Structures are given as C-alpha cells and as structure tokens.
Amino acid sequence: MGNSALKAHLETSQKTGVFQLTGKGLTEFPEELQKLTGNLRTVDLSGNKIEVLPDFIGGFQHLKSLTISSNKLSSIPNEIGKLKKLETLILNGNQLKQLSAGVGQLKALRTLSLSGNHFKEFPSGLGSLRHLDVLDLSKNKIQAVPAEVAELQAIEINLNQNQISTLSPVVSRAPRLKVLRLEENCLELSSIPPCILTDSQVSLLSVEGNLFEVKMLRDLEGYDKYMERFTATKKKFA
Helix, strand or coil: CCHHHHHHHHHHHHHHCEEECCCCCCCCCCHHHHHHCCCCCEEECCCCCCCCCCHHHHHCCCCCEEECCCCCCCCCCHHHHHCCCCCEEECCCCCCCCCCHHHHHCCCCCEEECCCCCCCCCCCCCCCCCCCCEEECCCCCCCEECHHHHHCCCCEEECCCCCCCEECHHHHHCCCCCEEECCCCCCCHHHCCHHHHHCCCCCEEECCCCCCCHHHHHHCCCHHHHHHHHHHHHHHHC
16 A cells, blocks of 8 residues: 555544554554554554554554454554553454453453454453443354353353353353353253353343254243343333
8 A cells, every 4th residue: 555545544534533444455553653642533454464463552542442353463462451541442353362461451441342263262351341341252262151251341242153062150140241142152051050041130142053942941940030131121122
C-alpha cells in the first residue's frame, strides 16, 4: 500500500478518531499510527497479515475499540494492559494459543472476542475484568470449562465449536452469567452439572450438537427451574 494512501488515512483519522484499514495485505502494524496516540478511539486492521502487535500499542491511551481479526497474530504484548479505556478487543481468526497477563489489566473491557484461534485451554486471568459482558471463545480447541470460570463477570460466554467434554459444576457460581453457549462440542448428558440448571443465573444454555439429544435435558434435576428462568427472560424481551 502506497505512502500517500496511508497518509490520507492518517489525516482522516486525526479528525475522526477512527483508523480503519482492512484487507490491504499489511504485514506490520503501521508505525505511523504513533503520531495519533492522543486522537484514536477506534482501530480496525482486520483481514491483513500482521504477525506482531508492537509494544507501542500501550501508548494509545484513549483507544476504546481495537479489532485485528483475520491476521497472523500468535501473541499479544503485555503492554496492551496499559489501554485503560479499551472496551472492545476483537482478535478473531488469528493464531493465538494463550493470552498475555496484560489482557487481565484491561479494566474497562466489555467485549473480548477470540473466536477461531488455537486455544486448547480456557484462558486464565480474566476474573479481574469486572466489566466484561461478552466473552467469545468459539471455534477453538478448548477441552474443558474449568472452575475458575466462576470468577468471570461475563453475562455471555460463547464456547460453541470447541472440543469440550468436561464442565465444572463451579461454573454455576458465576455471578452474572446468563447465556452459556456450548453447541457442537463433545459433552455427554452426564457432563452437564445439575447445579447449572438448579442454582445458576443461566437462562439460556445452548447445547445443540453434542453427544446427546437436547430433549434429554428435560430428564435432569433442575430442568424446571432452568425453564422458569428461560421463560422469564423470553418474556422480558418479547
């Protein structure tokens, strides 16, 4: 991509606070963006070939939304933790296997989307994100939902299309969890802890495409309680 085109984008971004450069074959995060650390609120570099997120990413103190989907990132620098105003971080379709500790310092984060990466384990250290509403980990290779998920503040967790065969009963203690998506995994009916039906806040448990028929959920203890929550939520949005 020519310098003049990039220069034009930078000039626009200076006025709007938005830098969007998608599908241009960029192999590096543009260094020139450092000139706009005081301006930028939104950066979208999806559909490029960026392999590394530079340490200077921590300088964008006013950034609220960062999207770098469909690139070649295999790690995230700790410096990302300096983005104290970041509310949305979307890194779908990269090569991430784990998260840096810096992500756990994003105190304003509301949406974290990591669909289509290479996670084999549920990423740790997200319990400190007190404002997290949505966590998307669909289309990875995660095999278990561990007890520490109970520490998350998320309202919705999407784990569709993983390889999950175990689900910790402690997940029922997640204080705000209303939507738990577990479609197309490797769960047996016996892997669904009854306490998620009886004692949790979950009002939508999505389990199509596992190793049992969904209607078999009706046989589990607590299904009636779960359906009360499900129906009440449906009415609220009707």
